[in-house]
Amino acid sequence: MPRGKLNLHAGKPGAQSSGRQRTAAPADAVSAVKLARGVPELTKITLAARSAGRCQFRGCNKFLYEHALTKEPGNFSEAAHIVAFRREGPRGDDPERPIDINGIENLMLLCAECHHNVDTHPNQYPRDELITHKREHEARISMLAEFGPELRTNVLTLKSRIGERIVEIGNDEVTVALRPRYPASSSFRVIDLTQLGDEAGADYYPLATRRIREQTREMYADGVPFDAVKHLSVFGLAPIPLLVVLGSVLSNTVPTDLFQSHRDKPNRWTWYVDGEPVRYACSLIRRGTASGNVAVLLSLSGTVAEGVLPLNIDATFSLYHFTLQGATPNPGFLRRRDDLEAFRLAYRQLLADIVRENPGLGVIHLFPAVPAPVAIALGFDLLPKAHPALAIYDFDKRVAGFTERTRVNQYE
Known part of the structure; x- marks a missing residue:
């Protein structure tokens, strides 16, 4: 991996420089980088910009345009080839040697120490490892630059x-x-x-x-x-x-x-951005004999069976079942933010249907098997003056059945 330094005071665009010789430049000539092994000027400028002038080796992050001790301005950066310019150099014989050896995807901005380290130990820092360092660093800089x-x-x-x-x-x-x-x-x-x-x-x-x-x-x-x-x-x-x-x-x-926790993701609280959309279905299991008695079974993370309902949810209750359409209830179904929004839309429609079909209803008895953000939405999407109270039940393993835990949307 030859060492070419990035320089804030480069000579004419396209001029060549060896590692030991420097081309003098007028004081008013300002460039982001110094020439390195024929790397195009725009490529070097882009490399410096993508890295925010900091070393891309994971954990270093040293700012390379001032002296670390004196803080005097200067260029202490090196444009480093991931796969070496020469085949006999560090990682130069990589089977996926890039066609454009001077392309930006094969370049890292490094400090002298990190450059020396990765070239001295090429087996410890193979191509894929260095590409990962580079992409992590550039993704972080891009994210920070978008903040407002x-x-x-x-x-x-x-x-x-x-x-x-x-x-x-x-x-x-x-x-x-x-x-x-x-x-x-x-x-x-x-x-x-x-x-x-x-x-x-x-x-x-x-x-x-x-x-x-x-x-x-x-x-x-x-x-x-x-x-x-x-x-x-x-x-x-x-x-x-x-x-x-x-x-x-x-x-x-x-x-x-x-937000939802995803056990199968390294960053477990980040939403997935792709995948098949989740669809929901609601049905009336039975019409109860009393118009003021309504229960809703929410089978999303798991199945809520009619047979485990408490004895007070008897034949007088109308039972509604809200579940996944075309899929078995499972803990990992909620992957995208859009799937949560689709649930909220369907849930609000269910509340409207229940209120319309059961005039004067005071309480809905709710039996949820749902993920955390869905549970929060159950309370968040209630309208105090338009919707009944919710009696929230939870499955109690000690009695192998549901127990009412609390009520919301009622006068306290």
């Missing part, structure tokens, strides 16, 4: 115990998931339920419900977060009934994004 004030967002996270585990969401995970948005503040709003024990406790749900309502309302009452940044991003991992509670107290006057 309109892309800031306030962040709210909900953490709790689920079973015996304390479930938390890391700040770094949140920051990656928000892109192209970014946090308006380095400190996030956190509703912490971990000190309340787990959901098996007799007072757990009343205490957790009260804490969620109080702290969420305090967030809006404070006003400061939303004076300058009128956007909210919500990350929650908690029992489904509590996520519904959270959604019910979020304000629909502030644009709000909800």
